Amino acid sequence: MPTRPVVSLRVSGNRGHLFYFRKMVDFPDRSVRPGALVDVVDREGQAVGVGFWNPHSEIAIRILAAGREVPATVVADRLHAAVRLRHDVLGLPAVTDAYRVCHAEGDGLTGLVVDRFGGVIVAQLFSGGWLENAALLRDALAREFPGTALHVTADDRVQKQEGFTLPPAHSPAPVVVTEHGAQFKINFATGHKTGFFCDQRDNRRQVAALAPGRSVLDLCCYTGGFSIHAARAGARRVLGIDLDQDALETAKRNAKLNGVVVDWRHGDIFDVLRGLPPSETFDLVVLDPPKLARNRLEIAKAQRAYFDMNRLALGAVAPGGLFVTCSCSGMIEEPEFLEIVREASRAAGRELRFFRIAGAGPDHPVSTLYPEGRYLKAGFAVVV
Numbered sequence: 001m002p003t004r005p006v007v008s009l010r011v012s013g014n015r016g017h018l019f020y021f022r023k024m025v026d027f028p029d030r031s032v033r034p035g036a037l038v039d040v041v042d043r044e045g046q047a048v049g050v051g052f053w054n055p056h057s058e059i060a061i062r063i064l065a066a067g068r069e070v071p072a073t074v075v076a077d078r079l080h081a082a083v084r085l086r087h088d089v090l091g092l093p094a095v096t097d098a099y100r101v102c103h104a105e106g107d108g109l110t111g112l113v114v115d116r117f118g119g120v121i122v123a124q125l126f127s128g129g130w131l132e133n134a135a136l137l138r139d140a141l142a143r144e145f146p147g148t149a150l151h152v153t154a155d156d157r158v159q160k161q162e163g164f165t166l167p168p169a170h171s172p173a174p175v176v177v178t179e180h181g182a183q184f185k186i187n188f189a190t191g192h193k194t195g196f197f198c199d200q201r202d203n204r205r206q207v208a209a210l211a212p213g214r215s216v217l218d219l220c221c222y223t224g225g226f227s228i229h230a231a232r233a234g235a236r237r238v239l240g241i242d243l244d245q246d247a248l249e250t251a252k253r254n255a256k257l258n259g260v261v262v263d264w265r266h267g268d269i270f271d272v273l274r275g276l277p278p279s280e281t282f283d284l285v286v287l288d289p290p291k292l293a294r295n296r297l298e299i300a301k302a303q304r305a306y307f308d309m310n311r312l313a314l315g316a317v318a319p320g321g322l323f324v325t326c327s328c329s330g331m332i333e334e335p336e337f338l339e340i341v342r343e344a345s346r347a348a349g350r351e352l353r354f355f356r357i358a359g360a361g362p363d364h365p366v367s368t369l370y371p372e373g374r375y376l377k378a379g380f381a382v383v384v
Contacts, residue, residue: 004036004037004038004039004050005028005031005032005036005038005039005053006028006038006039006040006041007025007026007028007032007038007039007040007041007053007061008025008026008028008040008041008042008043008045009024009025009026009040009041009042009043009048009061010023010024010025010026010043011024011042011043012042012043012044013040013041013042013046013047013048013049014042016368016369017369017370018051018062018063018105018110018367018369018370019059019061019062019063019370020040020051020059020060020061020063021058021059021060022055022057022058022060024060025060025061027055027060028053032053033053033132034053034054034055034056034128034132034163034164035052035053035054035127035128035129035130035131035132035133035164036052036053036129036132037050037051037052037053037064037129037133038050038051038052038053038061039068040061040063047067047068048063048066049063049064049065049066049067049068049070050063050064050065050067050068050070050074051063051064051110052064052110052111052127052128052129052130052132053129054127054128054129054162054163055163056128056162056163056164057127057128057161057162057163058161059127062110062111062127062129063110063369064108064109064110064129065108075109075133075136075137075140076136076139076140076143078107078108078109079101079102079107079109079114079140079141079144080140080143080144081107081108082101082102082103082107082108082109082114083101083144085107085363085365086099086100086101086363090362090363092363095179095180096177096178096179096180096201097116097117097118097177097178098115098116098117098118098177098178098179098184098186098196098198098201099115099116099198099201099361099363100113100114100115100116100198100199100361100363100364101114101115101116101121101144101363102114103363103364103365103373104126104370104373105367105369105370105373106364106365106366106367106370106373107365108367110127110370111125111126111127111129111130112124112125112126112127112130112137113126114141115198116145116148117175117177117186117188117196118175118176118177118186119147119148119149119175120148120149120150120151120172120175120186120188121141121145121148121149121150121151122151122152122153122188123137123141123150123151123152123153124152124153124154124155125152125153125154125158125164125166126154126158126162127162128162128163128164131154131164131166134152138150149172151169151171151172151188152166152169153166154166157294171188171189172188173188174186174187174188174189176257177196179201179204180201180204180205180208180229181232182228182229182232182258183254183257183258184196184223184224184225184228184254184257185250185253185254185257187250190246196223196225197222197225198361198363198364199328199360199361199364199376200225200226200288200326200360200361200376200378201361202358202361202362203226203324203326203358203378204225204226204229205229206356206358206380207226207229207230207284207286207324208229208230208232208233209233210284210322210380211229211230211231211233211234211235211238211284212233212234212235213234213235213236214235214236214282214283214284214321214322215235215236215237215238215239215282215283215284215318216230216231216235216237216238216239216282216283216284216285216286217239217241217282217284217285217286217316218230218238218239218240218241218286218288219241219269219273219285219286219287219288219289219309219313220241220242220269220287220288220289220290221240221241221242221247221248221251221264221286221288222242222244222247222251222288222290223247223250223251223254224240224250224251224252224254224255224262224264226240226286226288226324227240227251227255227262228251228254228255228258228260228262230284230286231255231258231260231261231262232258232260235284236283237263238260238261238262238263239262239263239265239282240262240263240264240265241264241265241266241267241269241272242264242266243266243267243268243269245266248264248266251264252264269287269289269309269312269313270308270309270312273309273312273313273315273316274312276315276316280316281316281317281318281319281321282316282317282318282321283318283321283322284321284322284323284324285313285314285316285317285321285322285323285324286324286326287309287310287313287323287324287325287326288324288326289305289306289309289326289327290328291328291329292305292306292327292329293329293331293332294329294331295331296331298331299331299332302329302331302332303332303336303340306327306332306337306340306341306344307340307343307344307347308344310325310340310341310344310345310348311344311345311347311348312348313325314344314345314348314350314352314383315348317350317383318383319383319384320382320383320384321382321383322380322381322382322383323352323379323380323381323382323383324378324379324380324381325341325378325379325381326376326377326378326379327376327377328375328376328377329375330372330373330374330375334357334359334374334377337377338354338357338377338379341379350383350384351383351384352379352381352382352383352384353381353382353384354379354380354381355380355381355382356378356379356380357377357378357379357380358377358378358379358380359374359375359376359377359378360374360375360376364376
């Protein structure tokens with residue numbers, strides 16, 4: 001491997017984390033390209049590891065591998081290990097062809113998320129380093145998934161924060177994926193993150209197990225994952241509500257694809273819940289809102305929103321019914337989220353008896369060097 005530039009830290013290199021922020025780094029000269037792989041040394045000159053350098057980002061260094069001797073095959077090796085976990089250990093291909101192939105820091109590939117949707121591999125970049133090393137990534141993915149199409153994406157906000165711009169590219173044709181027997185159409189040209197979230201797979205299956213014979217209210221139903229699994233499992237009635245009209249159109253197509261009947265309603269869940277008559281309650285209510293806190297400045301607003309929506313949702317649960325409440329805001333950790341839900345239950349005059357506290361599926365592993373990777377919370381409770 002060619003000699004890499006060296007970037008020095010202003011701090012000790014044993015902080016037990018993969019990120020070093022701008023204030024922790026002595027900036028090298030401008031000849032070091034943004035996104036370049038660099039050798040990182042601490043203030044004593046001791047080797048910390050090899051990482052992506054980005055002077056444009058608040059996260060100036062993302063450690064890819066510890067130590068100084070990093071093999072040229074580190075990306076391919078770690079991607080191969082990630083695939084083996086999904087295939088050999090978790091056995092995911094037996095139940096679905098839609099799963100997370102690489103969960104960034106959780107699989108030792110910082111700033112890189114890779115999902116499989118049938119014959120299409122979607123690589124989502126959270127670091128400009130992967131754009132700089134795109135050929136390396138493409139070769140590694142082609143070896144693991146020969147014959148598949150590769151679609152590279154990056155959120156507009158991430159591109160702005162990281163200081164890179166993806167070149168324009170055509171989206172792959174839509175595909176239909178299967179999850180525990182249910183089918184979902186994936187449109188890569190529209191929808192937030194393709195319109196399908198692999199992290200809720202196990203929670204959707206759990207909801208399906210609880211649904212037979214029950215009436216189900218799916219709040220923030222998006223493209224219909226929970227609703228369709230509940231309907232396929234034999235729910236007596238399913239009502240799905242979302243503010244995104246395009247998502248609801250996709251949900252309708254997914255319901256037709258699965259041959260199930262779901263009552264879809266376009267609207268703000270706050271308005272819908274306030275407008276429900278006291279006599280209209282449901283045996284099972286699922287609340288799965290989108291991410292409400294993307295940064296620390298949004299935490300207070302998100303806390304209020306979680307409180308209000310949980311309080312209102314609990315009013316729609318029949319006595320003795322079931323409540324599933326979720327949060328994908330990583331900025332709000334599980335104990336804090338559960339405390340918000342507890343306060344909401346008090347305000348609603350209801351008692352919750354949790355029987356399951358869950359998170360993302362096992363294809364979303366969490367590293368001890370990046371505990372923030374555990375972001376999804378899902379609480380299952382009986383409502384008294």
